Amino acid sequence: MESTNQTDAIEFLLLGLSDDPELQPILFGLFLFMYLVTFLGNLLITLTISSDSHLHTPMYFLLSNLSLADICISSTTVPKMLLNIQAQDQRISYTGCLTQACFVLVFAGLENCLLAAMAYDRYVAICHPLRYTVIMNSHFCIILILVSLIISVVNALLLSLMVLRLTFCRDLEIPHFFCELAQIIKLACSDTLINKILIYTAALLFGGIPFFGIFLSYIEIVSSVLKIPSGQGRYKAFSTCGSHLSVVSLFYGTGLGVYISSAVTESPRNSAVASVMYSTVTQMLNPFIYSLRNRDMKEALRKLTVRMASLM
Numbered sequence: 001m002e003s004t005n006q007t008d009a010i011e012f013l014l015l016g017l018s019d020d021p022e023l024q025p026i027l028f029g030l031f032l033f034m035y036l037v038t039f040l041g042n043l044l045i046t047l048t049i050s051s052d053s054h055l056h057t058p059m060y061f062l063l064s065n066l067s068l069a070d071i072c073i074s075s076t077t078v079p080k081m082l083l084n085i086q087a088q089d090q091r092i093s094y095t096g097c098l099t100q101a102c103f104v105l106v107f108a109g110l111e112n113c114l115l116a117a118m119a120y121d122r123y124v125a126i127c128h129p130l131r132y133t134v135i136m137n138s139h140f141c142i143i144l145i146l147v148s149l150i151i152s153v154v155n156a157l158l159l160s161l162m163v164l165r166l167t168f169c170r171d172l173e174i175p176h177f178f179c180e181l182a183q184i185i186k187l188a189c190s191d192t193l194i195n196k197i198l199i200y201t202a203a204l205l206f207g208g209i210p211f212f213g214i215f216l217s218y219i220e221i222v223s224s225v226l227k228i229p230s231g232q233g234r235y236k237a238f239s240t241c242g243s244h245l246s247v248v249s250l251f252y253g254t255g256l257g258v259y260i261s262s263a264v265t266e267s268p269r270n271s272a273v274a275s276v277m278y279s280t281v282t283q284m285l286n287p288f289i290y291s292l293r294n295r296d297m298k299e300a301l302r303k304l305t306v307r308m309a310s311l312m
Contacts, residue, residue, distance in 0.1 A: 010094035012172045028085045035078040041287030042067035052300040058136040066114045070283035073107035077178035097179040102160040109152030116210035117144045123217040127224045176272045246289045254278040
């Protein structure tokens, strides 16, 4: 198989979820709808939190950043897919593909870190309520966001720049709707051992450590809540964690489903369909989870809606 290291001449083909021409309009409409819901829903969450002084707390500050990360990760993948379907052109340049993969890694890593930070916030609020305002002060929250972002950017740049050392073959078809780093590496003709080691290490660090932190936080939370004598008090404490637990279950559950589907099936298309769950559907559902399960958010949304209606 002929290979090349002239990266400026390389173009990848994003095969998408299906090559059936009759399904393309359906996929276009479906993903356009999901993207608009994701973008507008998360934007509404962010605007609601910023406009209501009662929501200017660490928990909602972290939630607003999670919503921004959801917008960014969806905007990195879905618009290019919609453009490819509309133009009936599956090509993406080498630079464009690597850039897209890098941004996906940045925002996926950031989302992982934010979910862990939100679990720590709930741990402090329930297990150390008297020290909550001291520990979760605005300065500490900003540092959490910045550290999470810096770590995610460094990791994404390291993994992406390591692709530059690879030589690629001529058959550059990616059976996916966006450039996933693992799929790019599979197309290389040169040795990819170092790249694979880095990917598995990063997956362990960015998947395992945040999840382990969330798991430990909720062990402490459950232990503390069970000591509350009042049933109403236990329910109130658990209810503050319900939305976060739902998002964590959805994010890690769908991510785990992708890897399981990749392991048990030989069809790359099936893996691509599974990837839709963690890269698109999860981000679309997060605003509904937090708005429908949270009384403060529903009240703030109602006030914002009334305020916007009065201005029209």
